[in-house]
Amino acid sequence: MxxxxxxxDGPRDVPTxxxxxxxxxxxxxxxxxxxxxxxxxxxxxxxxQVAPELVxxxxxxxxxxxxxxxxxxxxxxxxxxxxxxxxICAG
Numbered sequence: 001m002x003x004x005x006x007x008x009d010g011p012r013d014v015p016t017x018x019x020x021x022x023x024x025x026x027x028x029x030x031x032x033x034x035x036x037x038x039x040x041x042x043x044x045x046x047x048x049q050v051a052p053e054l055v056x057x058x059x060x061x062x063x064x065x066x067x068x069x070x071x072x073x074x075x076x077x078x079x080x081x082x083x084x085x086x087x088i089c090a091g
Contacts, residue, residue: 011017054065
C-alpha cells in the first residue's frame with residue numbers, strides 16, 4: 001500500500017516525509033521480492049539439473065540440496081584424479 005503513495009516533488013513536513021520514506025522502502029521491498037523469486041526459480045532449475053535424485057528425496061528441498069552440493073564441493077579432494085566440478089556448481 002505504501003508503495004502507491006502519491007507525493008508532490010519532495011517532502012516538506014514530517015507526515016509527508018514519513019510517507020515519502022515508507023513509499024521508498026515499500027518499492028524497494030517489492031523490487032527485492034521480485035528479484036528473490038527470480039533467483040529462487042534459477043536455483044530450483046540449476047539444482048534440479050545437477051542433482052535431481054537429491055531433490056527428489058523426502059525432506060530435501062532446493063536450499064538443502066544446494067547447501068549439500070556446496071559442502072560436498074568444498075570438502076572433496078581434487079588432487080587425486082578427481083573429476084573437476086561442473087561449472088554450474090562452482091561457487
